[in-house]
Amino acid sequence: MQLKRFRALVKHAYERVPFYHRKFRSAGVKPDDIRGFNDLCKIPTTSKLEVQECSLKDMVPAGVNADSLIKRTTSGSTGIPLTILVDGKVTDFYTAVYNRALFEDGLRIRDRMAVIADPRSFPKRRSIFQRLGITHYAYISIFDSVERQMALLRDFRPDVIKGYASSLFILAAELKGLVKEIEPRLVFTGAELLEENSRKIISSAFGAELFDLYACSEFSLLAWECEAHNGYHINADSVLMEFLDDEGEGVSSGEMGNVVCTGLFNYVMPLIRYKLDDLAVPTDDGCSCGRTLPLIRLVEGRADDLLVAADGRLITPTVFFPYPFDDLDGIRYFRVIQERMDKMRIEVVPRETSLKDNGLLERAEQKIKWLFGDSMQVEFRILDEIPLDKSGKRRKVISLCSKNRIKP
Numbered sequence: 001m002q003l004k005r006f007r008a009l010v011k012h013a014y015e016r017v018p019f020y021h022r023k024f025r026s027a028g029v030k031p032d033d034i035r036g037f038n039d040l041c042k043i044p045t046t047s048k049l050e051v052q053e054c055s056l057k058d059m060v061p062a063g064v065n066a067d068s069l070i071k072r073t074t075s076g077s078t079g080i081p082l083t084i085l086v087d088g089k090v091t092d093f094y095t096a097v098y099n100r101a102l103f104e105d106g107l108r109i110r111d112r113m114a115v116i117a118d119p120r121s122f123p124k125r126r127s128i129f130q131r132l133g134i135t136h137y138a139y140i141s142i143f144d145s146v147e148r149q150m151a152l153l154r155d156f157r158p159d160v161i162k163g164y165a166s167s168l169f170i171l172a173a174e175l176k177g178l179v180k181e182i183e184p185r186l187v188f189t190g191a192e193l194l195e196e197n198s199r200k201i202i203s204s205a206f207g208a209e210l211f212d213l214y215a216c217s218e219f220s221l222l223a224w225e226c227e228a229h230n231g232y233h234i235n236a237d238s239v240l241m242e243f244l245d246d247e248g249e250g251v252s253s254g255e256m257g258n259v260v261c262t263g264l265f266n267y268v269m270p271l272i273r274y275k276l277d278d279l280a281v282p283t284d285d286g287c288s289c290g291r292t293l294p295l296i297r298l299v300e301g302r303a304d305d306l307l308v309a310a311d312g313r314l315i316t317p318t319v320f321f322p323y324p325f326d327d328l329d330g331i332r333y334f335r336v337i338q339e340r341m342d343k344m345r346i347e348v349v350p351r352e353t354s355l356k357d358n359g360l361l362e363r364a365e366q367k368i369k370w371l372f373g374d375s376m377q378v379e380f381r382i383l384d385e386i387p388l389d390k391s392g393k394r395r396k397v398i399s400l401c402s403k404n405r406i407k408p
Contacts, residue, residue: 005264006240007034010043013270016061019054020272040242041249045260045273052082052332059269060085069268073120074217081331084218085269093265094220097238098213101224105211106186107160109135114156114184116140116149116163116171142167143371145313153182161206162188166306169198170314172205184208190215193299214299218271219263223296226289233293239263241296242273243282253284256298308341308401310373320371320397324364333386338399343377344368347386 011031013020024030027044034042051059056066069085086094099107107113115122115137122139138156140149142164149171153161161168161184168189187206189199190213203210214223214232219239223232234241243257244250251257259278263271281298307315320336324346333349346364365378 002236002240002264003037006040006262007031009262009264009267009270010034010272012061012267013272016063017270018058018062020270040273043273045244045248045275046271047275048082048277049332051271051274056083056085056269061268064268072217081334082218084271086266087268090266090268093238097235098215098221101213101221101233101235102160102188104226105188105224106209106227107135111159111185112136112138112156113160113162114138114140114153114158116142116161116167118142146171150182158182158184160184160186160188161208162190165189165192165194165198165202165212166314168202170306172202182206186211188213214296216276218274218276219261219266222261223299226287226291228287228289230287230289231283231295231297232299233287233291233295236293238265241282241294243280243296251282253282254297256281259299307336307338307344307372307397307399309371310342310375312341315371324367330358330360334396335386336397338397338401341401342375343379344372345379345381347381347383349383349386 010024014024014031015021023044023046027042029042029044033039060066060069066085069087070091072084072086074082074084113135117139119139119141138152138158140152144152161182168187184206185208187202187208187210189202189210194212199210199212209227211225211229212232213221213225215221221235222239222241223234225232240262242250242260243255244260245255245257256279259276259280261271261274261276263274278299280296283295283297285295286292287295307320309315330351331348332351335347337345337347339345348361361380365380368378369376
């Protein structure tokens with residue numbers, strides 16, 4: 001079934017999507033050349049930079065108006081801002097896949113769920129589950145103070161809490177025993193790499209079982225933990241995941257590989273063999289839970305430092321970016337380096353347009369001061385390139401003052 005869906009998507013992209021028609025022809029590949037999984041390597045991978053530099057009208061099927069589609073904006077783990085297009089059907093499908101994992105992990109009908117996230121990610125319409133009265137949600141802004149978030153949680157008294165790994169870690173570490181007043185049954189984390197130390201602190205503070213979710217803006221939920229906590233089950237019916245070495249060859253079970261994904265249901269903006277810039281370890285081992293979905297044992301590549309405001313508030317990178325920039329189309333790469341609690345340097349690699357002329361940097365500085373306080377000194381550096389770190393990635397946040405801010 002997975003191969004059938006992949007081949008159908010490839011045929012659609014070749015025939016109707018200008019970007020992939022050119023890409024396939026340049027590689028000398030036609031849809032009929034893909035007969036089995038061993039033929040996947042004939043199709044060249046797609047990088048985030050390629051998608052960013054391509055016009056949206058070339059990423060959608062001929063005859064489809066990109067302006068009529070739903071935009072999902074992501075800054076990406078490597079600091080490359082992207083716009084992903086979906087339609088209503090894809091959105092509903094992603095919601096169903098996401099909720100399937102939550103229900104598998106113990107979410108119950110009529111549970112009260114508190115979602116702590118960036119307000120920009122809050123749904124514009126109620127899901128079918130909400131309209132039917134199956135689930136009850138409270139959306140809490142990540143920009144609220146820790147005290148405000150706790151007050152809202154106490155008022156709502158959720159059965160389930162879902163949020164960014166780092167933001168829930170902040171709640172757990174800063175308020176410690178106070179979070180036990182909430183008493184959720186389940187906690188879901190996502191959006192960032194969940195370190196084992198953070199897992200223990202969050203689970204202990206809330207007194208609840210924690211399940212981590214591996215998701216991204218490009219494909220929604222990729223994989224999820226089950227009750228065995230023995231790795232992450234891949235949603236193989238919605239995404240085809242490959243794990244490649246640096247030469248583009250598939251790695252063996254138990255070996256670390258670069259994550260390459262193909263979304264099997266988004267026909268309005270297909271992403272085929274798309275390099276996610278994450279690392280993971282696939283395994284052929286079965287899971288003790290009995291589910292047959294394939295497993296990955298480790299996900300790396302999303303560990304960014306926490307930012308610190310002048311008053312000591314901790315701000316997660318997932319929330320911060322792309323918050324300051326109201327025109328992501330003008331930026332190729334960016335990186336923020338917080339040198340002190342009152343000093344921040346933002347390195348930007350622009351596109352051809354001048355960022356100084358369009359006032360983007362001035363507006364960004366105003367937003368940063370609103371978030372961090374007027375005492376924050378902001379320095380912008382316009383660069384031709386941002387070098388990779390030793391791991392071969394571009395971390396979008398480097399904080400020199402958050403390492404000792406939280407002591408578990």
